[in-house]
Structure formats: C-alpha cells, structure tokens
Amino acid sequence: MPIIVDRDKCTGCETCISVCPFDAIKIRDDGKAFINEYCQACMACLSACPEGAIIEIKEEGAPISYQPSDYKGVWVFAEQREGSIAHVSLELLGAGRKLADELKTELSAVLFGATEKDANELIKWEADKVYHSGNAIFEKFNDEPYSRLLVNLIKEHKPSIVLAGATPIGRSFIPRVAARLRTGLTADCTSLAIDKDTGNLLQVRPAFGGNIMATILCPNHRPQIATVRPRVMKRGEYNPEKRGEIVPVNTGNLTSRTRVIETIKEASGCKVNLQEADIIVAGGRGLGDVKGFNLLFELAEVLGGTVGASRAAVDEGWIQYSHQVGQTGKTVCPKIYIACGISGAVQHLVGMQSSDIIIAINKNPEAPIFNVATYGIVGDLYEALPLLIKKLKEAKG
Amino acid sequence: MNIVVCIKQVPDSAEVRINPETNTLIRDGVPTIINPYDMHAIEAGLQIKEMTKGKVTVITMGPPQAESALREAISMGSDDAVLLSDRAFAGADTWATAFTISKAIAKIGADIIICGKQAIDGDTAQVGPEMAEFLDIPHIAYIRKIEDIKPDSIKVQRMMDEGYDIVESSLPVLLTVVKELNQPRLPSLKGKMSAKKAEIKKLGDKELEIDEKDTGLKGSPTQVKNIFAPEARSERKILAGNIEEQVNQLAEELKQLKCL
Numbered sequence: 287m288p289i290i291v292d293r294d295k296c297t298g299c300e301t302c303i304s305v306c307p308f309d310a311i312k313i314r315d316d317g318k319a320f321i322n323e324y325c326q327a328c329m330a331c332l333s334a335c336p337e338g339a340i341i342e343i344k345e346e347g348a349p350i351s352y353q354p355s356d357y358k359g360v361w362v363f364a365e366q367r368e369g370s371i372a373h374v375s376l377e378l379l380g381a382g383r384k385l386a387d388e389l390k391t392e393l394s395a396v397l398f399g400a401t402e403k404d405a406n407e408l409i410k411w412e413a414d415k416v417y418h419s420g421n422a423i424f425e426k427f428n429d430e431p432y433s434r435l436l437v438n439l440i441k442e443h444k445p446s447i448v449l450a451g452a453t454p455i456g457r458s459f460i461p462r463v464a465a466r467l468r469t470g471l472t473a474d475c476t477s478l479a480i481d482k483d484t485g486n487l488l489q490v491r492p493a494f495g496g497n498i499m500a501t502i503l504c505p506n507h508r509p510q511i512a513t514v515r516p517r518v519m520k521r522g523e524y525n526p527e528k529r530g531e532i533v534p535v536n537t538g539n540l541t542s543r544t545r546v547i548e549t550i551k552e553a554s555g556c557k558v559n560l561q562e563a564d565i566i567v568a569g570g571r572g573l574g575d576v577k578g579f580n581l582l583f584e585l586a587e588v589l590g591g592t593v594g595a596s597r598a599a600v601d602e603g604w605i606q607y608s609h610q611v612g613q614t615g616k617t618v619c620p621k622i623y624i625a626c627g628i629s630g631a632v633q634h635l636v637g638m639q640s641s642d643i644i645i646a647i648n649k650n651p652e653a654p655i656f657n658v659a660t661y662g663i664v665g666d667l668y669e670a671l672p673l674l675i676k677k678l679k680e681a682k683g
Numbered sequence: 684m685n686i687v688v689c690i691k692q693v694p695d696s697a698e699v700r701i702n703p704e705t706n707t708l709i710r711d712g713v714p715t716i717i718n719p720y721d722m723h724a725i726e727a728g729l730q731i732k733e734m735t736k737g738k739v740t741v742i743t744m745g746p747p748q749a750e751s752a753l754r755e756a757i758s759m760g761s762d763d764a765v766l767l768s769d770r771a772f773a774g775a776d777t778w779a780t781a782f783t784i785s786k787a788i789a790k791i792g793a794d795i796i797i798c799g800k801q802a803i804d805g806d807t808a809q810v811g812p813e814m815a816e817f818l819d820i821p822h823i824a825y826i827r828k829i830e831d832i833k834p835d836s837i838k839v840q841r842m843m844d845e846g847y848d849i850v851e852s853s854l855p856v857l858l859t860v861v862k863e864l865n866q867p868r869l870p871s872l873k874g875k876m877s878a879k880k881a882e883i884k885k886l887g888d889k890e891l892e893i894d895e896k897d898t899g900l901k902g903s904p905t906q907v908k909n910i911f912a913p914e915a916r917s918e919r920k921i922l923a924g925n926i927e928e929q930v931n932q933l934a935e936e937l938k939q940l941k942c943l
Contacts, residue, residue, distance in 0.1 A: 493804065552847070
C-alpha cells in the first residue's frame with residue numbers, strides 16, 4: 287500500500303475520515319486511523335492530516351509496459367449506426383485534432399461498417415487517415431468482432447491515444463479492448479488535455495454522480511483509452527478541401543458468439559432527437575400530472591425544440607424513457623434548456639448542466655435547479671408557461 | 684444452471700458532495716447500500732434460478748464490511764456468497780477489479796454471469812465487459828428484458844440509443860442489466876433467517892493464485908491524479924416582479940437570443 291498511517295503520530299482526530307472521497311479510512315478500536323481496501327491513493331488525506339501522520343510509501347506502480355517511442359498518433363473510433371456516422375464521432379474528431387496537433391502527431395479514424403464515402407467524410411472532419419472495413423459483419427453491433435478487430439489494429443499500428451463515444455456501443459465493447467491489451471480505460475470523460483511535462487493524457491471525468499471531478503492518468507501503459515459522452519465536446523471544423531488516406535483493413539476471420547436478430551426503433555413522439563436538439567423544454571415531478579407535458583410540447587413546438595424529462599416524470603409514467611435526461615438517461619447540451627417543475631437532483635444536473643443557457647421555472651425558490659440556472663422564474667409553471675407561449679407566439683407573429 | 688451475480692457495496696451517491704470552500708468531501712452519515720443496478724441483477728439471477736432450477740452465487744470484492752451486502756443478497760434468495768477481500772486488492776481500477784473477480788468466477792464456474800449496468804460511485808460500466816474478455820466468453824450489455832433461456836443459449840433485449848436490439852448468445856454469457864428489467868423483491872422472513880446463518884466464503888490473492896502485479900493498485904493501469912469540485916456556473920440573470928413581468932423579461936431575452 288502506498289498510503290499508510292504512522293500509528294505513533296495519529297491522534298485519532300478523524301480529520302482524514304471526512305476528506306476521504308472513497309470511504310477508505312476508519313478509526314480502529316485502538317483509536318488510530320486505518321486505511322482499508324477502498325483506498326484509491328488519491329492523496330486527499332495527506333495534506334488534511336494535522337499531525338502529518340499519513341504518509342505515502344514510494345512504491346513502484348505498474349512497471350512501464352511499453353516503449354514510449356513506439357506509440358504514436360491519436361485514434362478516434364468512429365461509430366456508425368445503420369450505416370450513418372454517429373454525431374459523437376465528429377465531436378471526437380474535433381477533440382482528437384487538438385490533441386494530435388499538440389502532440390505533433392497524426393489523427394486517424396477507425397470505421398467499421400458504412401462505406402468508403404463515409405470514410406472520406408471523416409477526412410473532411412479533420413482525420414488524416416481512416417482505417418476502414420466495410421465487412422458485412424459490422425452492419426449490426428456485436429461486441430466480439432468489434433473488439434477483436436480493434437485490438438488487432440491497435441497491436442499493429444500502436445496508437446498512443448484511442449477515443450470512443452460513451453454510447454451503448456462504445457461503453458460495451460471498448461472495455462473488452464482495454465482488458466485484452468492490458469491497458470487503462472477512463473469512462474465518460476468530460477475534458478481531455480495533454481500534460482505538458484510528460485505528454486500523458488489528462489482525462490477528467492465525473493464520479494459519484496457528478497458531485498466530484500477526478501483527473502485520471504494512464505502513465506505506464508499504452509494506448510491510453512478514453513470514452514467521451516456525446517454532446518460534451520464541440521464538433522470540429524468541416525473542411526471539404528481536406529485530403530487524407532483511406533487504409534482498407536483486412537478483417538481476417540472474425541466470429542461472434544452473439545447475434546442481433548432484430549433492431550427495433552422506438553418512436554420518441556418528437557421530431558427532433560434529444561441529443562441533437564438546440565432547445566429542450568423539460569418537465570419533472572412539479573408538473574403534477576401527465577397533462578403538464580401538453581404545455582411543454584406546445585412550448586417546444588413554438589421554439590422549434592424538443593421535450594425532455596427528469597427521471598421522476600418518467601417513473602410516474604407521464605412520458606417515455608427515451609425523453610429522460612440525466613445520469614440514467616441522456617446527456618444533453620442544447621443552446622437553451624428550460625426546466626419546468628424540475629427540482630434539480632444531481633442525477634439530473636449531470637445530464638444537462640453543460641447547456642449554454644438554463645432557464646428554470648419552479649415554485650420552490652430553494653430548488654437546487656436555480657443554482658445552475660441562467661434565468662429563474664419562481665412561480666407556478668401553469669401560470670408562467672401559458673403566458674410565455676402566448677408572448678412567444680405574438681412575437682413570432 | 685449456475686448463475687453468478689456480481690455486486691458492489693457503494694456509498695449512497697446522491698448524498699456525497701464536496702464542500703466548495705475547503706475542497707473536501709461532506710459525507711457525514713452517508714449510508715452504504717447495494718449498488719441499485721445490482722439489485723436488478725440479483726432479481727434477474729433469482730428469476731433465472733426459479734425458471735431453470737439453478738443456483739445463485741453472489742460475489743463482491745471489497746473491504747470486510749462488504750459482507751453485509753452479501754448477506755442482504757442471501758436474504759433475497761441467493762444460495763451462496765463469496766467475498767474477495769485482501770489488502771493486496773486495494774486501490775484496484777476497473778482492469779484489476781475485473782481481472783481479480785474473473786479469476787474467482789473461473790474457480791466457481793458459471794453458465795450465466797449477471798452484473799448491474801454500472802456502479803453509482805464510479806459509473807464506469809467497464810468491469811462487466813472486461814470480465815467477459817478475461818473469461819473469454821461473450822457478453823451483452825444493457826439488458827432490459829430476457830425473452831428466452833435454453834440450456835445452451837439465451838435471447839434478450841438490449842437497450843440502444845434509439846430503441847432496442849433483440850440479441851441471441853450462446854452460453855456461458857455475461858449480462859449487464861438496466862433497471863427496466865425487473866422489480867427487485869424484498870427479503871423474506873425465511874431469507875433473513877438464512878442470511879444470518881449463512882457462511883460467507885472468503886477468498887484472497889493466495890486462494891485465487893493471482894500475481895501481486897496483476898491486482899490492486901499495482902495491477903491498475905489508471906491512476907487518480909487528483910479530485911476536485913465541479914465548477915459552479917457564474918453568469919446569472921435574476922428576473923424580478925410578478926409572474927407576468929418575469930415571463931415578459933424572459934420572452935425578451937429569448938428574442939434577443941434569436942431563438943424564435
């Protein structure tokens with residue numbers, strides 16, 4: 287263990303217990319602090335201890351398992367669904383371009399399925415190179431062929447960084463890739479940067495439902511792999527003049543023990559996809575009734591937006607799960623998010639707090655949603671919304 | 684059918700917060716619970732057990748006090764419980780955690796392994812699929828319905844962004860489940876009695892024959908560099924007056940933003 291308690295110095299003051307994010311410190315029967323298995327070596331307790339009784343034992347971490355100079359380049363796994371490129375892939379190319387420029391290296395996309403024309407589009411979205419396989423096995427998503435081929439490509443070409451979308455697909459098969467390559471994987475990153483001194487990737491992600499942010503490193507293994515939530519990074523520049531190389535990938539003999547029998551789309555009842563929408567009008571328990579959503583749909587219609595919901599409203603059965611925003615629903619990043627009757631539990635906030643402008647309408651002036659709101663209206667939404675709809679309709683003429 | 688359910692004891696995340704002034708964690712009296720998604724995994728295991736006359740083993744890795752989570756799972760109807768607890772396991776990231784638990788599952792033997800889709804403290808959703816890779820078996824993530832189970836195959840509904848897929852897999856398989864799958868049952872009185880008496884099997888790194896360099900902090904490719912409180916939003920415009928006046932101001936602002 288790298289963090290231990292100097293039992294001679296420990297006074298049992300319990301200061302360390304309150305600073306530990308991982309609940310890893312307990313006072314034992316002898317009145318001394320003890321660090322248990324939950325310790326993540328985050329070092330938060332070291333500076334907190336007034337006695338200097340918590341110390342770090344310098345111990346070698348995992349030995350460096352690679353030749354640093356062998357690993358070069360930034361890769362983006364470009365996800366396609368039903369043959370069309372997912373929006374998150376373009377966001378990752380935007381983020382990957384910046385990282386590659388800073389490292390003075392190449393940005394490559396990896397595309398399984400779709401067509402060479404799509405691969406060409408990825409180049410215009412700033413990729414220098416696209417590894418593409420149009421093999422029919424990738425038409426539907428199965429974890430084994432996806433992970434097997436990506437592992438093979440990484441072993442052959444040795445990228446330093448690999449980024450993928452934190453989507454149902456990325457979050458499902460990328461862990462297999464990291465497990466097989468014996469390297470680190472950081473989930474759901476919200477920001478990525480290069481450490482100026484070491485060149486390592488600094489991966490920032492929320493933990494404990496967004497109450498804490500943590501910076502994660504993968505210093506001794508390559509590649510450094512991260513998944514990034516959709517709508518967190520900004521899309522890159524589209525350059526129709528950009529030229530690059532498409533590298534056809536030989537898939538070899540891929541097999542899958544899972545098989546997709548059928549893909550069923552569920553109509554969301556909205557013209558606009560929640561994660562693509564510029565304006566979202568969302569409702570929570572404060573609507574009090576399924577009928578409240580009629581008002582929200584009307585407002586969304588006027589604004590040309592779409593309708594979201596908190597988990598409470600979905601649990602009440604007022605609206606389908608596909609509208610849910612938050613930790614267990616979708617992360618959204620619209621230009622304007624209008625929260626109606628949503629109190630703002632952290633699980634909801636993590637799904638929408640990076641929206642450009644947040645408008646909150648709530649009866650309770652103490653509701654936490656007002657802490658993140660750009661504009662707040664304290665009052666009855668059944669009074670405010672019809673007025674707002676009327677005003678906006680007038681303004682539209 | 685041998686069913687193994689992986690669970691994790693977690694702090695009730697909604698109650699953990701950072702004090703923005705001191706940058707320290709406020710966690711006074713934060714209770715620990717079985718990770719909510721794992722409750723649905725336990726329920727799924729019990730339902731499959733009842734359908735196939737199988738056996739459910741729950742397994743967790745954590746400090747000795749994680750035993751209480753295992754006893755709770757037994758009170759719901761699980762048959763056996765295994766605790767992986769060892770100082771050598773401390774500080775494990777998802778790679779080292781998945782590696783360690785998969786070694787234990789390989790020892791126990793399983794036809795179906797079930798995990799919650801993610802734990803609410805880390806939210807990574809990585810340990811399940813990583814274990815499947817270590818065990819060299821297929822996995823299906825985000826299961827919302829089990830349609831059919833045969834002695835050598837399973838058919839399920841997998842949640843996707845715009846709907847769901849119906850997916851078939853051979854057994855053994857690892858599944859990660861979402862809350863839409865089922866409603867976890869409450870412990871029975873008989874269950875509570877057996878939970879009290881149940882013997883919890885404890886395994887450490889010696890029993891699992893894991894090299895020190897592949898577990899705990901030493902076996903973890905990722906490291907936590909630092910933690911900090913999320914930034915608060917700064918720009919804020921207060922609307923004043925009665926409801927009508929507030930709405931008028933808001934409509935004005937929306938017009939300014941050219942969103943009409």
